[in-house]
Amino acid sequence: xxxxxxxxxxxxxxxxxxxxxxxxxxxxxxxxxxxxxxxxxxxxxxxxxxxxxxxxxxxxxxxxxxxxxxxxxxxxxxxxxxxxxxxxxxxxxxxxxxxxxxxxxxxxxxxxxxxxxxxxxxxxxxxxxxxxxxxxxxxxxxxxxxxxxxxxxxxxxxxxxxxxxxxxxxxxxxxxxxxxxxxxxxxxxxxxxxxxxxxxxxxxxxxxxxxxxxxxxxxxxxxxxxxxxxxxxxxxxxxxxxxxxxxxxxxxxxxxxxxxxxxxxxxxxxxxxxxxxxxxxxxxxxxxxxxxxxxxxxxxxxxxxxxxxxxxxxxxxxxxxxxxxxxxxxxxxx
Numbered sequence: 001x002x003x004x005x006x007x008x009x010x011x012x013x014x015x016x017x018x019x020x021x022x023x024x025x026x027x028x029x030x031x032x033x034x035x036x037x038x039x040x041x042x043x044x045x046x047x048x049x050x051x052x053x054x055x056x057x058x059x060x061x062x063x064x065x066x067x068x069x070x071x072x073x074x075x076x077x078x079x080x081x082x083x084x085x086x087x088x089x090x091x092x093x094x095x096x097x098x099x100x101x102x103x104x105x106x107x108x109x110x111x112x113x114x115x116x117x118x119x120x121x122x123x124x125x126x127x128x129x130x131x132x133x134x135x136x137x138x139x140x141x142x143x144x145x146x147x148x149x150x151x152x153x154x155x156x157x158x159x160x161x162x163x164x165x166x167x168x169x170x171x172x173x174x175x176x177x178x179x180x181x182x183x184x185x186x187x188x189x190x191x192x193x194x195x196x197x198x199x200x201x202x203x204x205x206x207x208x209x210x211x212x213x214x215x216x217x218x219x220x221x222x223x224x225x226x227x228x229x230x231x232x233x234x235x236x237x238x239x240x241x242x243x244x245x246x247x248x249x250x251x252x253x254x255x256x257x258x259x260x261x262x263x264x265x266x267x268x269x270x271x272x273x274x275x276x277x278x279x280x281x282x283x284x285x286x287x288x289x290x291x292x293x294x295x296x297x298x299x300x301x302x303x304x305x306x307x308x309x310x311x312x313x314x315x316x317x318x319x320x321x322x323x324x325x326x327x328x329x330x331x332x333x334x
Contacts, residue, residue: 027311033098034084034307035236036105037091040159042081042303043247045262047295080262081299084306094162094261101158104168108151115144141193149185150178156250161258177253180282184249187285188242195238233308244300245288252283 080090091098119140154172164171251264252272266272271287273279283291292300 027314029098030307030310030314032102032105033088033091034310035304037098037100037159038081038084038087039243039300039303039307040156040247041087041262042079042296042300043244043292044160044251044260044264045079045081045296045299046264047079047293047299079295079299081303084303087303090261101155101168104151104155104158104172108148108155111151112145112148115147116141119144138193138197141196142189145189145193146182146185149181150175152185152188152246153177153181153250153253156247157254157258160251160260160262160264161254162261164258171255171258173253173255180253180280181250183285184246184288188239188246191239191242192235195235233312236304236308240301240304241289244292244297245285248288248292249283249285252288253281 078086081087088098091100120137123136123140150173154168157171158168248268251260252266252268254260254266268283268287268291271291272281272283275281
């Protein structure tokens, strides 16, 4: 009987793992597709895109006809990023993949991580104190992240814009645009570095809890969730305003030759003054938040919360599978 149950458990674990892998429902897939890509689209998408349909499809001298099917459809259509399913379908139809911009994402995150490790190795603070160590870690990571602001902006442009025959790196704005995106990058990196401090502090404890969890039952699982998941959730939630502001500022600097895959007002209600008329050609930090209307904020937060719930569920399923496999090994060994 025990042999039959062990075979069933093993086959069930293999089946679940195969289905999760085939469908791409891994935490990495969910995090990048939902929290990075779809949330960025939700941050820049206009809540009332019908005005852009009218400007593109009708002559300015024509009278407004409320019974026009195109206008009626535009007024009743929900925003693309109002749901994860609709956003994923739109990405596959327009972009071909939910992993759009992933190479650029790996590039700037890899350089960011490498620069942070390099600065930590070169700059050594002789004062041994917990508070000084935390502050130095925060400062080093912040300094390491700032030089790659234009790379992060290029990633936003790749996510929100149509595909182009030009390569990703040729579409990236030059270093002369770094001062324009630097304020938004400084706010984003400040909140990200500050919110990541609990993760650094919980790192060693998290590994110990992870190793001990299979032998402590549900109490061990709850301990792993508390130490490993809660700091990550805090990091993502604390960075929500900075994510939205940076995405909107970067979107305001989208080159004119790039067409967005979601409707958004390039002038953001007149807050962006083109450089040709003497303006800055970008959205300020305050304007990026004030023009972020409540329906768009709600969609933005809902996308992140749904993705977090999926990630936590996948993590719990993975831990349960690991506990089941270890229990199976223990039963077979006994």
